[in-house]
Structures are given as C-alpha cells and as structure tokens.
Amino acid sequence: MAGTDRRQAVVGGGPAIILVEPQLGENIGTAARAMANCGLDDLRLVRPRDGWPSERAVAAASGADWVLEKARLFPDIRAAIGDLVHVYATTARDRFQVKREVTPRRAAEEMLGYLGADEPCGVLFGPERTGLVNDDVALADTVLTVPLNPAFSSLNLAQAVLLVGYEWFTARTAPADERMHRGHSRPANKAELIRFFEHFEEALVDSGFLRDPKKRPSLFRNLRNLFQRADCTEQELRTLHGVVTSFMGPKKRREPEPSADLVHDETVRR
Amino acid sequence: MAGTDRRQAVVGGGPAIILVEPQLGENIGTAARAMANCGLDDLRLVRPRDGWPSERAVAAASGADWVLEKARLFPDIRAAIGDLVHVYATTARDRFQVKREVTPRRAAEEMLGYLGADEPCGVLFGPERTGLVNDDVALADTVLTVPLNPAFSSLNLAQAVLLVGYEWFTARTAPADERMHRGHSRPANKAELIRFFEHFEEALVDSGFLRDPKKRPSLFRNLRNLFQRADCTEQELRTLHGVVTSFMGPKKRREPEPSADLVHDETVRR
Numbered sequence: 001m002a003g004t005d006r007r008q009a010v011v012g013g014g015p016a017i018i019l020v021e022p023q024l025g026e027n028i029g030t031a032a033r034a035m036a037n038c039g040l041d042d043l044r045l046v047r048p049r050d051g052w053p054s055e056r057a058v059a060a061a062s063g064a065d066w067v068l069e070k071a072r073l074f075p076d077i078r079a080a081i082g083d084l085v086h087v088y089a090t091t092a093r094d095r096f097q098v099k100r101e102v103t104p105r106r107a108a109e110e111m112l113g114y115l116g117a118d119e120p121c122g123v124l125f126g127p128e129r130t131g132l133v134n135d136d137v138a139l140a141d142t143v144l145t146v147p148l149n150p151a152f153s154s155l156n157l158a159q160a161v162l163l164v165g166y167e168w169f170t171a172r173t174a175p176a177d178e179r180m181h182r183g184h185s186r187p188a189n190k191a192e193l194i195r196f197f198e199h200f201e202e203a204l205v206d207s208g209f210l211r212d213p214k215k216r217p218s219l220f221r222n223l224r225n226l227f228q229r230a231d232c233t234e235q236e237l238r239t240l241h242g243v244v245t246s247f248m249g250p251k252k253r254r255e256p257e258p259s260a261d262l263v264h265d266e267t268v269r270r
Numbered sequence: 271m272a273g274t275d276r277r278q279a280v281v282g283g284g285p286a287i288i289l290v291e292p293q294l295g296e297n298i299g300t301a302a303r304a305m306a307n308c309g310l311d312d313l314r315l316v317r318p319r320d321g322w323p324s325e326r327a328v329a330a331a332s333g334a335d336w337v338l339e340k341a342r343l344f345p346d347i348r349a350a351i352g353d354l355v356h357v358y359a360t361t362a363r364d365r366f367q368v369k370r371e372v373t374p375r376r377a378a379e380e381m382l383g384y385l386g387a388d389e390p391c392g393v394l395f396g397p398e399r400t401g402l403v404n405d406d407v408a409l410a411d412t413v414l415t416v417p418l419n420p421a422f423s424s425l426n427l428a429q430a431v432l433l434v435g436y437e438w439f440t441a442r443t444a445p446a447d448e449r450m451h452r453g454h455s456r457p458a459n460k461a462e463l464i465r466f467f468e469h470f471e472e473a474l475v476d477s478g479f480l481r482d483p484k485k486r487p488s489l490f491r492n493l494r495n496l497f498q499r500a501d502c503t504e505q506e507l508r509t510l511h512g513v514v515t516s517f518m519g520p521k522k523r524r525e526p527e528p529s530a531d532l533v534h535d536e537t538v539r540r
Contacts, residue, residue, distance in 0.1 A: 034429070036422040064422060096453040098503055105440070106447035147445040148436070152306040152334060159304070159432055166433055170375070170417055209516035222509060230500035239492060246479035247517035 014168055015111050016042040016122030017161055018080050020136060023049045023128050029060025029068070030158035031125075036064035038165025039172075043071040044080045044122070077124070077136055082191035086114050086121035089132055089140035090160055092153050097134065097225050101143040104164045108171035119187055123164055128157050138221040139190065141228045185233035196237045197224055203244045284438055285381050286312040286392030287431055288350050290406060293319045293398050299330025299338070300428035301395075306334035308435025309442070313341040314350045314392070347394070347406055356384050356391035359402055359410035360430055362423050367404065371413040374434045378441035393434055398427050455505035466507045467494055473514045 017035055022028050022045065032043055045052060052073050061068055074080035081087050088107050102110070107123070114121045124140060126132030137143065146155065146163050155163070188196075201220050210216050232240070287305055292298050292315065302313055315322060322343050331338055344350035351357050358377050372380070377393070384391045394410055396402035407413065416425065416433050425433070458466075471490050480486050502510070 037418045037425060039419040062424070094451060096451070098452050098455070098506060099450075100448060101451055102448045103440075103445060143451065146436070147440055147443060148307045149309040149439065152303075154332070155307060159429065162429055162432070163436055166416070166418070166436075169419065170373075173417070204513060204516065207516040207519075209513060219509065222506060223513075226500045226502060226506050226510075230496045232496060236492065236496050239489065240496075243474060243479060243493070244517075246474065246477045247514075249477070249519075 012039065012041050014038075014040045014042065014115070014172070016044050016081075016084065016120070017165075018044040018046065018077070018122050018124045019048070019157070020046045020077060020080075020124055020132060021049060021127045022125075022157065025050050025054030025056030026060040027128055027157045028054060028071075029057035029062075029064075030156075031161040032057065032061045032067040032071070033064040034158045034162035034165055035067050036061075037162065038169040040165050040168065041067050041070055042122070043067050044074055045071055046074050046077055046080050048073075049127075077139055078191070078194055081122060081124075081139065082194075083120055083189055084122045085119040085187045085189050086111070086142075087140040087190060088121070088123045088142050088144040089137045090123060090125050090144045090146075090164070091131055091137060092145060092155075093131070095134055095137050095143070097137060097143075097221065099137070099143050099225050099229065100141070101145055103147055104144060104167040105171070107142070107144050107164070108167035111168065112171050120189075125157060125160060134221060135217070138224045138228070139194070141231065185235035188232050188234045188237045192234060192237055193227070193232065196232075196240055197227070199241055200244050203248050206248065282309065282311050284308075284310045284312065284385070284442070286314050286351075286354065286390070287435075288314040288316065288347070288392050288394045289318070289427070290316045290347060290350075290394055290402060291319060291397045292395075292427065295320050295324030295326030296330040297398055297427045298324060298341075299327035299332075299334075300426075301431045302327065302331045302337040302341070303334045304428045304432035304435055305337050306331075307432065308439040310435050310438065311337050311340055312392070313337050314344060315341055316344050316347055316350050318343075319397075347409055351392060351394075351409065353390055354392045355389040356381070356412075357410040358391070358393045358412050358414040359407045360393060360395050360414045360416075360434065361401060361407060362415060362418075362425075363401070365404055365407050365413070367407060367413075369407075369413050370411070371415055373417055374414060374437040375441075377412070377414050377434070378437035381438065382441050395427060395430055450501070452503050453505075455503035458502045458504045458507045462504055462507050463497070463502065466502075466510055467497070469511055470514050473518050476518065 017031065017040055019028060019031060022031075025048070028045065028048060035041065035043060048054070053068070057068055058065065088102075111121050123144060124132060124136060126136065144164065146160065148155070200223070204210070205216070210219055287301065287310055289298060289301060292301075295318070298315065298318060305311065305313060318324070323338070327338055328335065358372070381391045393414060394402060394406060396406065414434065416423075416430065418425070470493070474480070475486070480489055
C-alpha cells in the first residue's frame with residue numbers, strides 16, 4: 001500500500017521500542033520502518049548481534065532513516081529501561097510468572113495515559129529466534145501478547161513491532177479514559193526499582209534464605225514480579241529500602257558492609 | 271515472537287484475501303503466513319506475475335502450507351469476487367471516488383456481521399509497487415484504509431494483510447483485553463494476606479524499625495497498600511513469610527511456633 005505523503009509532518013514521541021539482542025540488521029531496519037509507519041521514533045538497541053550501525057538495517061528501513069539515526073545502543077536491558085516508568089514485555093508463550101497480560105490494544109490505551117502524565121514507557125521485544133528470556137520478562141510490569149491463531153502465532157520482529165505500533169497510532173487519536181493517581185509521590189522508574197531489587201536480594205542471601213543457590217534465580221524472579229505489580233512510587237521504594245536495612249539488624253546499619261562470614265553470626269546480628 | 275502451539279486447532283473461515291497481480295512469490299508466501307496468523311485460509315490470486323505454484327512462496331510462508339495449498343487462481347478480479355456479496359478495496363491514497371472508507375477495525379466488525387448472515391465477503395490487495403488501479407477500486411463496495419503516519423504510510427503486502435487479518439481475528443475472538451497470569455498458584459484470600467501483614471509488621475517492630483510508635487499506623491497502612499496492589503498469590507505469600515522469617519534470623523527459625531501469648535516475650539523469641 002503506497003501512500004506516503006512527505007509534505008505531512010512526521011508524528012513523533014510515543015513509547016520506546018527496545019529490541020533486545022536483535023540478530024539481523026535487516027530486522028532492525030524493518031522494525032524501524034514499522035515504527036515510522038506508526039509515528040514512533042525512540043528506538044533502543046540492546047547488544048545487536050551483528051553490530052551497529054548496520055548498512056543492512058538502513059537498506060531494509062526503506063527510508064525510515066530518521067528512526068535509525070536516532071537509535072541508541074545499550075549494553076544491557078537495565079540501562080535501556082532505566083528512565084522508563086512502565087515497561088511491557090512482548091511474549092507469545094506463557095512464562096508462568098505472576099503478571100498481568102494485556103493485548104496491544106489495552107497496552108496502547110494505557111501508554112497513552114502514562115505519556116499524558118509524563119511517565120515514560122516502552123515495549124521490550126526479544127531476539128528473533130527465542131524471544132525474551134524469563135529474567136528479562138521479570139523486569140517488565142506487564143506482559144504484552146498479540147491475540148493470534150493459537151495454532152500459528154509466530155510473528156517476525158517487524159510484524160510484532162507493527163501491531164504494537166498500529167494500536168498505539170490508533171489509540172492516540174482518541175483520548176485516554178483512565179489514569180493513575182499517586183498522591184504526592186511520583187512513580188518510581190526502573191533504575192530505582194532495580195536498585196531496590198538488588199538491595200533486597202543481597203540482604204536475603206546474607207540472611208541465609210535459600211541456601212541452595214540454584215533455587216535463587218526463580219525465587220528472585222517471583223519476588224521481582226510481585227514488586228513490579230505493586231507499581232511502587234519512589235517514596236514507597238525508600239520505605240522498602242528502610243525495611244530491608246532494618247531487618248538486616250542495627251549492628252549492620254551502623255557498620256560498614258559486613259563480610260558474608262559475619263552475617264550468620266548471632267553475636268553480630270543481635 | 272515464537273509461540274505456535276500446533277496441537278491447537280487452526281481457526282478457519284473468514285473473509286477471502288484477494289491478491290491482485292502480486293509480483294513476487296515471496297510476498298504471496300509472507301501474505302499466506304500473515305493469513306495463518308489470523309486464522310484466515312481463503313487465498314485468491316489474480317494473475318500472479320511470476321506464475322503459480324511458486325517455490326519461493328512456499329519457502330516464505332514458514333509453514334503456512336495449508337493456506338497456499340488451498341489458494342485458488344483466477345484470470346481476473348471479476349471471477350475472483352463473483353461469489354462474494356461484500357468487497358473491500360485496500361488503498362492508501364485517496365482515489366477521489368464517491369465511496370465509503372473504513373478502517374480495518376470497522377471493516378472487521380462489518381465482516382463479522384456479514385459472515386454471520388451467510389454473506390461472503392473479501393478484501394482486495396493491489397500489486398506491491400502500485401496498489402489497485404481505480405477500476406479495481408470501483409468493483410468494491412468500500413475502501414479500506416489503515417490509519418498510519420501520513421508522512422510514512424507505505425506498508426508491504428504481508429503487513430497490510432496482517433493488519434486487516436489481525437483486526438478480523440480480534441473482532442471474531444473478542445479476546446479479553448487483559449488477564450492475570452498466576453502460574454500454578456491461586457490468588458491469596460484476605461485472611462492469608464492479613465496474616466502476612468501481621469507477621470511482617472511484628473517483625474518490623476522487633477527489628478527496631480520506627481521506634482516512634484506514633485509513626486507506625488501510617489507506615490503500616492502504606493506498606494499494606496503496596497502489597498494489596500501486588501495482588502499476591504497464596505504461593506507468593508508463603509515466600510514472603512519465608513523472607514520475613516529469614517530476616518528475623520536463624521535462631522528464631524529453629525524454634526516451634528510460639529503461642530500468641532508469648533509472641534512479645536523477648537526471651538522466648540530469641
């Protein structure tokens with residue numbers, strides 16, 4: 001369907017599109033083209049396999065050059081989502097995590113509300129062959145799944161970006177009918193949330209919880225999902241840091257970081 | 271987004287997808303794949319430039335073979351749409367014809383009604399480079415235009431089919447916009463939640479957090495709200511109990527559950 005009218009202003013803004021370890025430059029290019037179709041221009045790349053910049057991406061973008069030129073490269077997902085308040089993880093399979101799952105349509109309506117309230121948001125897309133790993137999904141608030149034929153639901157990367165972007169473009173022409181009230185505090189961003197996760201998990205290990213380290217990744221993922229769902233404010237995260245610090249005991253709070261050996265010593269803790 | 275479950279029945283039926291003079295076999299294949307994604311299987315080809323059948327189409331269809339096998343070849347549009355009652359023509363440019371124009375969403379709702387009344391319908395897609403000619407458009411009842419960035423609205427054939435098919439699939443299955451995944455656990459009830467609150471708060475007081483008792487009610491209320499929003503499962507609450515117990519130290523964990531009377535007695539608890 002040819003119909004581009006270059007006299008008309010390009011629509012900008014909208015959610016970030018975060019491609020996690022995309023494999024082929026072509027797919028980055030076609031994803032950028034789909035973004036341009038939908039008025040999106042915040043492309044973030046986490047460790048693209050074949051390097052960056054990519055001539056193949058430019059060739060495949062069919063003129064969506066401004067999206068590729070603005071694209072930013074990140075060493076990991078944490079860095080790529082640090083400034084965002086709301087993150088969606090696209091998946092096609094059930095990950096058995098306790099998490100909200102929404103359609104692209106609902107996600108678009110939600111994101112319209114978030115962006116109207118100056119709360120940056122973005123959507124994670126995994127590598128072409130495998131999709132996002134479970135630990136990546138646990139960094140998102142919400143799972144985004146495209147409703148498709150269950151017997152044949154595999155989409156290529158650009159098509160997944162297109163469907164999410166299409167719903168975004170369609171929704172932005174209509175006003176949002178819901179937004180979140182947060183009293184006097186602002187929503188925490190992902191960098192703040194991840195700092196809390198790390199403090200909490202380190203304290204848990206120190207306290208002797210789950211002595212079998214093999215069980216930790218799945219337990220930590222479950223706990224991260226629980227706190228993701230709570231949609232914490234920045235003030236609440238400060239309270240939670242205080243809770244963890246208090247649990248670690250008064251001695252620890254006054255001292256510099258104790259060594260791991262001392263943590264299980266009753267005389268130190270009491 | 272990989273997520274195909276071949277055990278699930280393929281959704282069939284739906285409007286015909288009519289490709290008018292498609293140029294490349296690849297594009298027929300990717301269009302067939304997009305149809306399979308959306309539960310469509312009535313593919314009609316009008317004078318494909320590179321002949322039919324096409325090995326390139328099969329390779330590009332990524333397993334949507336049944337759509338290609340069922341595809342029918344027609345010498346012209348009249349023959350291809352003869353049995354249909356309602357026909358949509360996809361265009362991106364204004365053709366200056368006096369005609370209804372609808373979005374894919376509206377078209378999907380309409381087609382759902384038509385097919386429910388046994389009135390066959392279909393959607394025309396033009397050749398990749400040029401789109402439908404005006405005489406083809408004049409054979410359709412209605413123009414179908416995808417709302418996209420006016421400065422960059424060019425879609426490839428498979429993507430145009432995907433967006434039309436996605437709206438069809440969404441309309442016919444009316445998926446819930448949102449659902450909650452809870453893995454294998456059930457949602458906690460309020461009695462379980464309140465037991466956790468009490469365990470947590472008691473442990474917080476013991477740990478020395480907030481020595482000023484006047485500040486406690488408001489802090490505890492805030493923490494309760496946070497965990498309420500997380501919408502915990504019963505399994506997660508058990509994990510959280512374990513977390514609190516672990517933070518309270520190994521000595522306590524070895525003791526049998528103290529009776530309610532003894533809970534505030536330091537000598538019993540330590």
